[in-house]
Amino acid sequence: MKVTRDVVETMANLAQLKVDETEMQEYVASMTRILNLVEEMDAVNTNDIEPMAHPLETVQRLRPDEVTEPDQRDAIQELAPETQDGLYLVPRIIE
């Protein structure tokens, strides 16, 4: 598949990334090459093959619904760029 500028722009938007003009051409070319490589899989007959999401065919383990982690909010929030009263601050969303 030939990746176009529109595809790169859409993917950048979905992934909340910026792509500037100098990067755009490089991404168009490299993503096209990568998808061409990926499309080599089209030669494989996968009819009736069950998709494999995980190497171990195990189920999620369950545990008793008990609190096991201590409250570390203050320690964790020290890593944040901006907090106030135990909340994370971001630019105003609603005027």
Add this chain to the structure above:
Amino acid sequence: MHNKSIVEILDDLKQGRYSSKELTLHYLERIEQLDSRFNAYITQLSTSALEAAEQADEGKRPGLLSGVPIAHKDIFCTEGVRTSAGSRMLDNFIAPYSATVVENLAAAGAITLGKTNMDEFAMGSSNETSFYKNVRNPWDVDRVPGGSSGGSAAAVAAGLCSAATGTDTGGSIRQPASMCGITGLKPTYGRVSRWGMIAFASSLDQAGPMTKTAEDAALMLAAMSGADPRDSTSLDEPVPDYRSGLNEPLDGLRVGLCKEYFEEGLDTQVETVIMEAVQVLESLGATISEQSLSHTRYSVPAYYVIAPAECSANLARYDGVRFGHRCDAPRDIEDLYKRSRDEGFGREVKRRIMVGSFALSAGYYDAYYKKAQQVRRLIKNDFVEAFREVDVLVGPVSPSTAFKIGEKSDDQISMYLQDIYTIASNLAGLPALSIPAGFSNDLPVGLQLIGNYLGEQTILRVAHQFQQHTDWHRTFPSIAEE
């Protein structure tokens, strides 16, 4: 003493030939003097290492690895220490807790010398995508050490630590181990807890040891492994004594040559080294047969859907809000997300996030993501069939030896194909290792051994027996002789 194996170090410490503090100081001095040539470390932990070594000398850090100085790939959260994953995004991230691997190795008495350099978020095969500049190969500083655990591999090879941790999503332990001439083991998926290990592709990521010998890898793996309630994908299986059984001879061992790993693309000199290594195994009593893994050529295509898809989800957490890099003076929330991520991520990481977003997007999901998962099952089935006939599979780790810095950095496909022989065992979740098997043009060549599920003991035994009868693992780059 910096070229000694962990087993030798433990004996020396026990016999009082030197103390853990003397050894730790020796490594720290070497890092100080020599690492500017290799850039293997991102962070040195001199003060805490010397304190821990003193404790070990006083008998206050007992365990399997008491007093042994090691390094951690900078992907493992280490409490109170910057844990960057080689990215600007986490340049300011001081981990509030330690990864299970870090805790387990500390509980075994190991000393942490520092955190090693890596490709950004483990996405790379050359260490050139690190925000902290590329690592150089101790065998030739104009060449790459491989990646993504290139800092760990270079540090072990250059005698800047006794052993190190690494992670392997598509070959990131084995390929740098091969290119730097050390031993590197990727365990069965789930053998080692992923808790506190910064995620790249969660169904593929697995931590493992990078060491000077297979016996050291067995010791390290024993200390690292085990079920962990904090990682629901960790295997609830007993951890065997990986060192026991290493001395069992190879008589009657069934070895399969991965047929497709010797087809086009493999450097002829690398092939010669691998075939000589196979002859060594045969001389030790193994029987050799050829095994076909017919979907091998589709492993790289499947991987470059599955790994980017998982990475696009895992890296969504870096939004400039809770931790990590935040841009200056964001205009609005969208500007905050986009500019923080643009400034924080390097180009290869952004490319993979976009490829993953594409593979998961409406209209393309079936053709790309579902298809890749189906191919993944066929790749696994190839191995299941092969392991009905043989006990271990062997082949090269990488199509060539270490390449020049910059040689492939603008050619993603050529870089991705570096992992053509390593990716399939990640997709299938099988254990695999690389051991030094010889040289091509003075550069190390690694032999890959792939085992069945939870077959670490078998591949470690084959590797150990090989190392009992060869000296490649005792051949060090000249820098390590200084």
